[in-house]
Amino acid sequence: MPARMRPDERLPLYQQLSDEMLARIAAGEWLPGTAIPSETELTRIHGVAIGTVRKAVDTLVKQGILERSHGRGTFVRRPQFSESFFRFFRQVNPSGSQPVPQSRILSRSLELPPEAVRQALALEQGEAAVYLTRERIIQPDRLFREQIWLPQARFFALLNIDPGMFANMLYPFYEEQCGQLIASARETLTIESADTDTADILGITPGQPVVAIERIALGYDSTPLEYRLSRGAAEGFRYQIDLR
Structure with a gap:
């Protein structure tokens, strides 16, 4: 598996986080159909504000990479x-x-x-x-x-x-x-x-x-x-x- 690239530090923080999450998915660390860590856990892991995490997750949801399930969490979307x-x-x-x-x-x-x-x-x-x-x-x-x-x-x-x-x-x-x-x-x-x-x-x-x-x-x-x-x-x- 090719090594993951580091996020571009010139980008806004939420975009860096979004790119890091996307890299985890592409590398198979977060598999399709599985839940990603909660927003609270992502905040703790990455040391960023909850608003930054939500904006990063929103970006991937809009791109169709993630999908939210009410009451269950946010999942990596699996193509049908x-x-x-x-x-x-x-x-x-x-x-x-x-x-x-x-x-x-x-x-x-x-x-x-x-x-x-x-x-x-x-x-x-x-x-x-x-x-x-x-x-x-x-x-x-x-x-x-x-x-x-x-x-x-x-x-x-x-x-x-x-x-x-x-x-x-x-x-x-x-x-x-x-x-x-x-x-x-x-x-x-x-x-x-x-x-x-x-x-x-x-x-x-x-x-x-x-x-x-x-x-x-x-x-x-x-x-x-x-x-x-x-x-x-x-x-x-x-x-x-x-x-x-």
Whole structure:
């Protein structure tokens, strides 16, 4: 686990405390779903005023890192992995239902990533990454193929696991096997024309439109932990997102 950075002393005290708390979460010292120390205890531990502690906690609550439970305390928010596929990318049937995709790891290896991936993951020049290819079957005739890149320093353990043993949902699997916590993701959706290789994989005709979803998944401290590129046939595809 990488060493935690010291808070920037030029920042306001509440922000320094907020950063220190966030670093504890990112380092796995405070696990998702568990309660953090009470405001009174945080005041004692850090030697700051109760108002400073409350402002630091409020900052992390507003960021969606912590959540308050009336009468129980303040907890590290655990993303709902069972809903993550639909939260970030929604494939909707014409009837409006959302099928749960089944997944299968096709390959895993240690590779030098393309330059765009290297930059997205903030890797050093010449630094290899764990590379996974995965198939996601939504319906018998609806297929997505994924390319997944992960920093080797954090995910090297995956190279020793048989592809058939990977879980259907990868983010809880990352946490279980590598101690890496995914807190959020950014996605970009584009439309491409299928080249020969992509068309062959997806069972479509070259030149047909393909949906390409680029995802960068982040840790609690916003460190990039995963780069993922998913491709599937655009025919019958609907993108749905709820705005609140």
